[in-house]
């Protein structure tokens with residue numbers, strides 16, 4: 336079989352318009368977001384205004400990273416040290432990290448074989464832990480039944496914060512991910528849906544929450560120089576009661592991002608063409624199981640996940656190695672040793688270890704692959720063929 340030669344970590348170039356805007360900022364020398372002349376609106380503020388409009392949110396704060404957005408969201412929501420925070424057991428390390436950063440205690444909730452939070456386990460853990468907050472991680476872009484989730488949270492008085500690192504532009508039943516609870520947290524890190532290397536966006540309709548978040552982000556007393564901020568009266572107490580935890584976005588990153596908001600919808604279509612091709616191809620194999628997605632879910636297929644249920648550990652390693660030898664980079668979430676970006680709850684030793692048999696069972700057979708937009712549809716076809724070839728080869732070995 337012919338090896339694939341594309342690069343799984345190669346994103347598209349930054350658009351020319353964004354490069355030109357970045358050069359303008361550099362030439363101006365005014366990189367700090369509050370370094371404005373006269374009534375000039377900084378690019379960071381323009382980005383906030385544009386992203387709030389895209390998201391249909393009243394308020395938006397641009398900040399340093401997705402992880403930072405989550406940590407100030409927790410604090411601005413009123414989370415205090417020692418408080419229990421429910422979150423998905425399958426997520427990326429910045430999520431438990433954000434919870435730890437405010438001295439709170441993660442309570443991990445099981446996931447289903449479709450990679451979303453298990454709503455039955457959530458109900459049980461709300462009762463058992465008496466937690467008042469859920470930091471929902473829409474990990475790898477999979478949305479649970481958001482209507483049912485919101486119903487449970489309303490009934491139990493739990494506040495929802497959404498980690499939308501993989502769901503920027505995704506929707507459930509027509510509503511954009513990030514608009515279901517108190518706040519949405521987004522990342523502009525290179526491997527997400529917009530790319531400024533690092534960066535975060537926090538959205539909310541709650542003016543007092545957002546006033547605290549803006550103060551936390553390190554606005555000094557310049558909070559009125561924001562693009563999508565609440566009115567002055569919401570800062571009356573917040574400006575004095577809230578610590579400064581500097582994590583601002585600068586104008587250079589904002590300049591790189593702003594034109595990308597305008598092309599996000601078009602890029603989502605391109606991602607989904609690629610995702611649908613891969614998912615359809617993998618779905619035809621009897622060995623590989625692609626998670627089911629509800630017709631209410633409009634996803635952004637910037638990566639693909641699939642399971643080989645019951646695969647033994649040596650076989651999983653062999654499968655990843657076989658695919659790699661043919662140029663296909665897969666991640667395996669069942670690995671006991673965390674590798675590169677991938678880790679699972681067993682390697683978050685800073686939190687109390689938790690028993691999650693259902694999640695462990697899913698992760699043991701769960702594989703993941705990036706779909707960068709630099710891949711053509713032909714590339715996607717070739718990669719899919721390699722995956723199926725390697726997966727089915729394993730089964731034959733096992734039977735022999």
Ligand SMILES: *Cc1c(COP(=O)(O)O)cnc(C)c1O
Pocket residue numbers: 400401402403426427429430472473474475498500501521522523524527534535
């Ligand atoms: C990338 C990511 C984040 C945020 O990451 P930053 O690197 O802090 O921007 C949060 N949650 C998930 C699931 C992610 O993949």
